[in-house]
Amino acid sequence: xxxxxxxxxxxxxxxxxxxxxxxxxxxxxxxxxxxxxxxxxxxxxxxxxxxxxxxxxxxxxxxxxxxxxxxxxxxxxxxxxxxxxxxxxxxxxxxxxxxxxxxxxxxxxxxxxxxxxxxxxxxxxxxxxxxxxxxxxxxxxxxxxxxxxxxxxxxxxxxxxxxxxxxxxxxxxxxxxxxxxxxxxxxxxxxxxxxxxxxxxxxxxxxxx
Amino acid sequence: xxxxxxxxxxxxxxxxxxxxxxxxxxxxxxxxxxxxxxxxxxxxxxxxxxxxxxxxxxxxxxxxxxxxxxxxxxxxxxxxxxxxxxxxxxxxxxxxxxxxxxxxxxxxxxxxxxxxxxxxxxxxxxxxxxxxxxxxxxxxxxxxxxxxxxxxxxxxxxxxxxxxxxxxxxxxxxxxxxxxxxxxxxxxxxxxxxxxxxxxxxxxxxxxx
DNA sequence: CTGAAATTTCAAAAAGGCTTGAAATTTGCG
DNA sequence: CGCAAATTTCAAGCCTTTTTGAAATTTCAG
Numbered sequence: 041x042x043x044x045x046x047x048x049x050x051x052x053x054x055x056x057x058x059x060x061x062x063x064x065x066x067x068x069x070x071x072x073x074x075x076x077x078x079x080x081x082x083x084x085x086x087x088x089x090x091x092x093x094x095x096x097x098x099x100x101x102x103x104x105x106x107x108x109x110x111x112x113x114x115x116x117x118x119x120x121x122x123x124x125x126x127x128x129x130x131x132x133x134x135x136x137x138x139x140x141x142x143x144x145x146x147x148x149x150x151x152x153x154x155x156x157x158x159x160x161x162x163x164x165x166x167x168x169x170x171x172x173x174x175x176x177x178x179x180x181x182x183x184x185x186x187x188x189x190x191x192x193x194x195x196x197x198x199x200x201x202x203x204x205x206x207x208x209x210x211x212x213x214x215x216x217x218x219x220x221x222x223x224x225x226x227x228x229x230x231x232x233x234x235x236x237x238x239x240x241x242x243x244x245x246x247x248x249x
Numbered sequence: 250x251x252x253x254x255x256x257x258x259x260x261x262x263x264x265x266x267x268x269x270x271x272x273x274x275x276x277x278x279x280x281x282x283x284x285x286x287x288x289x290x291x292x293x294x295x296x297x298x299x300x301x302x303x304x305x306x307x308x309x310x311x312x313x314x315x316x317x318x319x320x321x322x323x324x325x326x327x328x329x330x331x332x333x334x335x336x337x338x339x340x341x342x343x344x345x346x347x348x349x350x351x352x353x354x355x356x357x358x359x360x361x362x363x364x365x366x367x368x369x370x371x372x373x374x375x376x377x378x379x380x381x382x383x384x385x386x387x388x389x390x391x392x393x394x395x396x397x398x399x400x401x402x403x404x405x406x407x408x409x410x411x412x413x414x415x416x417x418x419x420x421x422x423x424x425x426x427x428x429x430x431x432x433x434x435x436x437x438x439x440x441x442x443x444x445x446x447x448x449x450x451x452x453x454x455x456x457x458x
Numbered sequence: 459c460t461g462a463a464a465t466t467t468c469a470a471a472a473a474g475g476c477t478t479g480a481a482a483t484t485t486g487c488g
Numbered sequence: 489c490g491c492a493a494a495t496t497t498c499a500a501g502c503c504t505t506t507t508t509g510a511a512a513t514t515t516c517a518g
Contacts, residue, residue, distance in 0.1 A: 043368045044377045051384075054361055061272065061354050065506060079379040084465080094508050099466055120464050120515060128383065130390050145270050152263055156256045168253045170288040173438035174337065175260075180435050181339050226389050229382035274476060293495080303478050308496055329485060329494050 048077040052091070063141055064104065067093065071101040072110055072126060076228075081114060081123035109136045128228035135193055142189050150186060153179040257286040261300070272350060273313065276302065280310040281319055281335060285437075290323060290332035318345045337437035344402055351398050359395060362388040 052073045059069025074090055075082060082090070084098045093101075102124055105111040110133060114123045127133050153175055160172035261282045268278025283299055284291060291299070293307045302310075311333055314320040319342060320333045336342050362384055369381035 044372055044374065044380065047365045047368055048380070050361065051365065054358065058354060058358065061350075063270065067507070076383055077376070077380045079375040095464090096466080096468090096509055097507060100507080103466080118517085120462095120517085122465080128386075130386060141270075145267060149263065149267065152259065156260065159252045159256055163253055165253065166288040167286070170438055171253060171257070171286045174285055177337075177339060177435040177437040226386040228386040229379055276477070304494095305479060305496075305498090306477055309477080312496080327487090329487085329492095331495080 044077075048074070051077060062137070064108070065101075067091075067097055068101040068104045071098065072105055075111060075124060075126040076128075081125040083116075083121050083123045087124075108140060109133075128230040130226060130228060138189060139193055142186075142193075146182065146186060146189070150179070150182050153182065253286075257283070260286060271346070273317070274310075276300075276306055277310040277313045280307065281314055284320060284333060284335040285337075290334040292325075292330050292332045294330075296333075317349060318342075337439040339435060339437060347398060348402055351395075351402075355391065355395060355398070359388070359391050362391065 052070050055073035056066040056070040059066050062069075070091055071087060071093075074087065084095065084102070087093065087098045087102075088095060091098075102111060102113070105124075106113060109127060111124045111126050114125055115121075116123055127136075157172060157175050157179065160168050160175070163169075261279050264282035265275040265279040268275050271278070279300055280296060280302075283296065293304065293311070296302065296307045296311075297304060300307075311320065311322070314333075315322060318336060320335050323332045323334055324330075325332055336345075366381060366384050366388065369377050369384070372378075
């Protein structure tokens with residue numbers, strides 16, 4: 041009967057502790073997971089009570105979540121109050137996270153590598169030669185990873201094709217149950233009227249930046 | 250002439266600041282990148298001088314790097330001194346990191362999800378129903394990602410096949426130069442005698458844990 | 459336009475993780 | 489086997505990141 045309470049608590053705590061690995065703060069991750077555990081959008085009052093957070097903490101967390109496009113703020117009719125609705129289209133969620141982290145973490149690496157390599161070409165000390173060759177290997181690898189990620193971000197979902205191939209390929213050596221094998225990343229169940237967001241065709245002409 | 254000095258410094262600093270994103274501490278990342286910039290293995294004395302670190306800091310960093318199999322300790326003949334050689338087989342390096350992080354970060358998520366879902370099946374409040382459905386979507390997604398990663402860890406490198414497909418698929422919209430496009434992850438240049446490590450068939454019967 | 463409700467900001471405090479270095483341990487030469 | 493060189497450990501301190509909450513700002517109903 042109160043299983044949902046316990047599961048919610050465990051879920052919120054797990055997400056909170058995993059958040060840092062994904063580059064988001066514990067509190068921010070907790071807010072998102074708490075919203076995910078509720079059928080309806082919640083306002084900051086509910087978040088404060090449900091998670092024992094200060095008003096400011098909720099505001100900060102929601103701001104970050106909005107920047108990552110992981111939640112959407114909804115104004116309630118006839119009131120100044122705002123409710124927050126979690127994004128439930130997992131493909132979009134993941135794409136948002138991957139895109140932002142790629143910009144912050146991978147792109148600078150690639151740029152730097154491409155600047156450094158020519159600078160080492162003039163020198164012929166053993167260190168310089170070996171170092172340059174290693175940087176080139178690294179450049180090739182990062183460029184490869186980069187193109188894979190670009191493909192995922194652009195072509196939507198690495199294409200049913202490649203993904204299905206890879207899933208099938210690795211299916212032989214699996215553990216217990218056959219495990220569900222969706223061909224595309226699932227869209228989470230959501231309350232009816234929120235479809236307007238997940239699939240909205242009315243949004244900006246594609247968040248490029 | 251002293252370009253290598255500047256590039257090394259920039260490389261070490263970049264890696265140091267990126268380390269946390271990858272789940273390793275700044276100092277540890279600096280030690281690894283410094284070793285990468287040298288043709289020959291280095292001992293702790295050299296690391297202390299080169300990076301202005303205390304003896305203990307070097308020891309801690311090298312221990313962590315050894316746990317991740319990112320460096321190997323080599324005893325020097327006729328001395329108590331140990332030299333550290335960076336792993337330069339990028340495929341192995343990445344596999345090590347992915348394997349360890351998967352164990353620490355993904356596996357617990359999957360286990361928990363599979364425990365929580367049944368516990369919510371008894372309840373039929375709107376919250377419980379929606380929450381359970383979302384957890385199921387999540388489980389499907391994580392299971393998919395898990396099988397992809399397993400495939401990479403086992404079948405070596407996602408298979409030339411899938412990888413090549415994906416690279417080709419995303420090659421259309423690229424930027425400046427054609428960019429090198431290796432079909433497999435490159436092995437970094439290394440001093441001759443270290444091949445014994447990168448390819449050694451004499452190691453443990455496969456690091457399982 | 460006014461005023462109160464709601465949210466956002468940001469400087470300061472708290473928490474958490476990283477680094478240090480002296481002491482303890484290990485190692486292997488003599 | 490003893491000793492000294494070398495490494496490892498770990499509690500204490502430092503620094504970065506996260507959180508707080510009171511003040512400033514924004515937003516609308518009236």
